[in-house]
Amino acid sequence: MKGAAILWAAAFGAVSWFGYQLWKMEGAETAAGMEMTVRRETAGAAEGSCIALTFDDGPHPVYTPMLLDGLKERGVKASFFLLGDSIDGNEELVKRMAEEGHLIGNHTFSHVRISKISTEEAVREIEETNEKLRNIVGEMPEYVRPPYGEWTEELGERLSMEPVFWDVDPLDWKVLDSAAVVNHVVKNCGDGSIVLLHDSYETTVRAALEIIDTLGQRGYTFVTADELLVD
Ligand SMILES: [Zn+2]
Numbered sequence: 001m002k003g004a005a006i007l008w009a010a011a012f013g014a015v016s017w018f019g020y021q022l023w024k025m026e027g028a029e030t031a032a033g034m035e036m037t038v039r040r041e042t043a044g045a046a047e048g049s050c051i052a053l054t055f056d057d058g059p060h061p062v063y064t065p066m067l068l069d070g071l072k073e074r075g076v077k078a079s080f081f082l083l084g085d086s087i088d089g090n091e092e093l094v095k096r097m098a099e100e101g102h103l104i105g106n107h108t109f110s111h112v113r114i115s116k117i118s119t120e121e122a123v124r125e126i127e128e129t130n131e132k133l134r135n136i137v138g139e140m141p142e143y144v145r146p147p148y149g150e151w152t153e154e155l156g157e158r159l160s161m162e163p164v165f166w167d168v169d170p171l172d173w174k175v176l177d178s179a180a181v182v183n184h185v186v187k188n189c190g191d192g193s194i195v196l197l198h199d200s201y202e203t204t205v206r207a208a209l210e211i212i213d214t215l216g217q218r219g220y221t222f223v224t225a226d227e228l229l230v231d
Contacts, residue, residue, distance in 0.1 A: 044218030049191035051215060052225040053208060054079040054166065055199040056107050056145055057173075059090040059097075067199045068096060070209040074216070077101045078208075079164070079225040080199070081145035084109030084129030091136050098137040103224035105143035105164060106130055114150040123158055143226060164225045166196035172204040181207035186214055192228055 058064045058080055071078055080097050082104065087094060097104055108114075108125040117125075126144060134140050144151075144161045151163045170184035181204065185195055195211075197204050212222060 045191060045215070045220045047219070048221070049219060050221050050223045050228060051189055051192075052079055052194045052223055052228050053197060053211070054081060054145065054164065054194060054225055055197050055204075055208075056081045056147075057086070057111070058082055058199045059086055059093040060200045061090055061093070063202055063205050064090070064093050064199050065096075066202070067205045067208060068093070068100065068102075070205065071102070071212075072100060074209070074212050076212050076216075076222040077103070077224050078222065079103040079105060079143075081105040081107035081143075081164070082129070082133065083107050083111055084125070084132050085111070087129075087132050087136070094133065094136045098139075101224075103143065103226055104133060104137060104141055105145055105225075106133065106141045106161070107145050108147055111147050113148055114146055114152065114155070115148075119152070119154055119158065122152075122155055126155075126159055126161070143229075162226075162229060164194065164229065166194045168193050168195040170195075170197070170207075172201060172207065173198050176201060176203045178203045178207040178210065182210045182214065185211050189215060189220070194225055194228060 053076075055067065055078060059082060064080075067078075077100075080102055082094065084106075094104065106126055106129045108122075109129045110125065112122065112125050114122045130141055142162060143164050144159070145164050149165055156163060168185055168188045170181040172181045175181060181197075185207070189195065197208055199205060216222070
């Protein structure tokens with residue numbers, strides 16, 4: 001009997017020791033996991049980090065109001081570069097953008113490739129759009145988002161307008177996938193980033209609002225593009 005008791009005690013001891021080791025290992029893993037989580041959460045933006053979300057090719061009669069609602073709910077300002085061609089019938093939307101504090105810029109009249117046309121034609125494309133916008137909001141736009149990022153110094157001088165380029169492009173119009181757009185932007189954004197998006201797709205509107213929620217939690221502030229261009 002005595003021998004059995006000793007054996008039993010030894011077995012119990014071994015199991016307990018083994019259990020303790022397991023517990024230690026799990027504990028260590030949990031601690032490491034927690035550390036990673038904490039690090040990820042604090043790997044946010046430095047204080048005062050700003051991002052500008054910019055939307056081209058609008059206004060769109062369905063998706064632009066959806067986006068404006070989401071921006072308003074979150075108290076976020078964005079920048080819209082509008083096509084002269086898409087303004088007729090959407091005047092109320094343009095007014096709403098201005099009233100709600102968004103930046104309104106020019107994206108040419110018919111989405112021209114500036115490198116493929118004459119300076120005169122490009123000036124006409126942009127001035128015609130400026131005129132339409134001025135008639136609606138009472139102010140001449142100061143910023144232009146050249147389609148495909150094609151711009152010339154001569155145009156800048158002729159029009160006294162500032163071109164707005166971008167550094168983060170998730171190709172939202174091509175992938176049409178909210179999760180992919182959110183992922184790309186969240187991974188590639190930093191302080192001062194200008195993100196290129198298009199408010200003509202539902203997937204983009206959903207992505208933009210998720211980007212705001214995610215990066216907002218990490219400490220980023222969303223500003224209009226002009227605020228990032230001031231030297
Ligand atoms: Zn465009």
